[in-house]
Amino acid sequence: MTSDQYIDSHADDFVRELQKACRQPSIAAQNAGMREMADLLASVMRQAGIEVRVLPTAGHPVVVGHVKGKSPRTLLFYNHYDVQPPDPLDEWVAPPFSAGIRDGKIFARGASDNKGNALSRVFAVKSLLESEGELPVTVKFLIEGEEEIGSPNLRPFCLENRDMLRADGGIWESGYRHQDGRLGVYAGVKGDVYLELEAHGANTDLHSAAATTIPNPAWRLCWALASLKNQKEEILVKGFYDDAVAPGEKDVALLERPDPAEQETHLKRLGLKQHLLGLRGMDVVIRTLYSPTCTIAGFLTGYVGEGQKTVLPSKAMAKVDFRLVPDQDPDDIERKIRRHLIDHGFGDISVKSFTHSVPCYTPLDDAIVQTVLKSAETVYKARPSVSPWQAGSGPMSVFVKDLGIPMAAAGVGYWDNRNHGPNENVRIEDYVLGIKMAVQVMRDFAQA
């Protein structure tokens, strides 16, 4: 039996295992179900023939795996078993941890990001071991539990376990198929700085009649936010763009012209008439890659229920997410934002810092990137697209910069996964193809 035949004849089992994993909530931000998920994952990995350890960190444990292979080369799979909070709950078609199947898709928080991806690799190893008895390369797994809260303990863990994690190349957590079925491959990530701003007024909510003479923290926060970015989408923090790379000619030449029909479909599906700033065609692609962002990800103040309440709020809170491009430095950017607030008279607004992740990338001519491109063409039967990095972020720099492991991304996603939003889902077809892709990458990397 070939590995592909094994995968096809066991696809139903692999789907059931993914549903089971999705039914176990594992929300790092709320410390919900984390240990249970790590143990469940370790158990599935052991049954796949992987040597597994669940190792402690200062936060949630890391699940590491190891299988010795034929060639001297080593391939590292990076994934995470934590998920984003599932809110807003009332917009899901089914409960976010029910993991039911509709239209050939599993709907669940984590179905795509990142349990589907993690298990596709586990079952790739299992399928090769069952059908051939041995892997073409040595494989290592690092599956952490804190990616969605900024991986605060990943770097210390990796630095302490440098030898254990040594590898010649790594496969990043996720990848996405286009509407035409081809895989989108990328070789880097944006960085991220996530801040919570809070403004305070009186020590209690007051009748809004008091607004003539009592400060309103909602206004303070609104004005502070408006000082960060203008309506032309220009981020106004001094020095913010200093270290942002401009689009390189060589990299841009590799980028594909987007299909206008696909862009149109994407907008229509989101209920939008046009992209931000009216961007079209190649400008959408270039801005997606090369533009850092400043995003209000949450804002809460005062009365937000039904009807009216004439209240002067006592506090106001906003969550603001900044995506960074190479070579912006998250610590430097946070310093500049704090300085900006003080310089603009908003020193009274408190700033709490969450994720700090460093933008990073592997050059496209590296062996791991070329391997993934080759494997993708074989498995998806069409030349993949490639971009120097993706619009999202993650702790890739720990591997690429700290451990010196070049990384490329491939995975089970598609253009409508709705990661982080309601109705996250994975197509079963993509999940199964993803298992075959992970097998192919192991084969091709042995030869690279």
Place this chain on the structure above:
Amino acid sequence: MTSDQYIDSHADDFVRELQKACRQPSIAAQNAGMREMADLLASVMRQAGIEVRVLPTAGHPVVVGHVKGKSPRTLLFYNHYDVQPPDPLDEWVAPPFSAGIRDGKIFARGASDNKGNALSRVFAVKSLLESEGELPVTVKFLIEGEEEIGSPNLRPFCLENRDMLRADGGIWESGYRHQDGRLGVYAGVKGDVYLELEAHGANTDLHSAAATTIPNPAWRLCWALASLKNQKEEILVKGFYDDAVAPGEKDVALLERPDPAEQETHLKRLGLKQHLLGLRGMDVVIRTLYSPTCTIAGFLTGYVGEGQKTVLPSKAMAKVDFRLVPDQDPDDIERKIRRHLIDHGFGDISVKSFTHSVPCYTPLDDAIVQTVLKSAETVYKARPSVSPWQAGSGPMSVFVKDLGIPMAAAGVGYWDNRNHGPNENVRIEDYVLGIKMAVQVMRDFAQA
């Protein structure tokens, strides 16, 4: 037995009745307990000797009462039996509808605004009837159930029942004692326009990585709000101040210089170092009366739970409260705000309109105002303060402008009632004095 003796000897009963009324939630905005509260109130009024009817409106019913008195003059008491929503619940020292007593105060949503005031008048009538057998003037009650949602049905009700409501003067819903114990009397209200703004982006929350090219409604709303008012607290809507009266010399001359120590205590109690814009002394008083406001009363978008969620929100909502001064017209002001949003490129933001209340006042030399001032001096044993109107608003124009009934305000409140906020409370001492004050007003108005 004099009426005062009757009141003193029945004070405990009157307190228990108020606690009972406070334990019945009656949140108009959430349609919670409204009919039950109207019936409870009607029952207490009947037991006080008042002829009562609970009359339907298109919304919550109105409770009207009538007692024929000795003199040909008629006095109208206006109150409301609905209350504000009690949020934020976790800031209350005890559940908002438990109505327990601490330090001589009843803590409950509605204790002061407006059940304490309403019952003080009901028990004033009862006390006079029990101790003297007859009222010095004819008394009418109008107690509505929609004041906290902008009294949408009060005006049609009053216009249809013009004859039934005919009166020579009226007592407005509330009044407040200063820290030195004197009563603060006022003879008008500000107006109010309450709007809910909503901005829409994609039809679902997205991963914040999409923020490079997908519009963020939270930013749209933030920028729209920032266009309404600048950091100098100047409202930037074109023509907004056109009809706002300037402080009149005669009225300002009647205003008392505030006690600096009292202002200091007030700020300290709220945990503040200074008033808005650093205002002090008389400027605080004048701005409180003569400045219209634009208040963000609520703002909700995206993820507002613990920790971080890197989300691009699909919608953003803000509640904005505008207090108006004479002679601003709420309809005109709303038109100007809508025009402002369109003119500033925010035509995509939807505007939902709640309260529209008209600012209005009775001249200070009117008989009802002079009566209240005289009665207050008798009851509180000190000359009351007086101001042409209060910073809050209410449907007073229905009485003053539509029915031609001059109105003045007196009530059971004090400087720390926390109306509309957590820990709303009424001092039992004030409640009992308020009953005596209502008795005194009936006596004095018979002579006025």
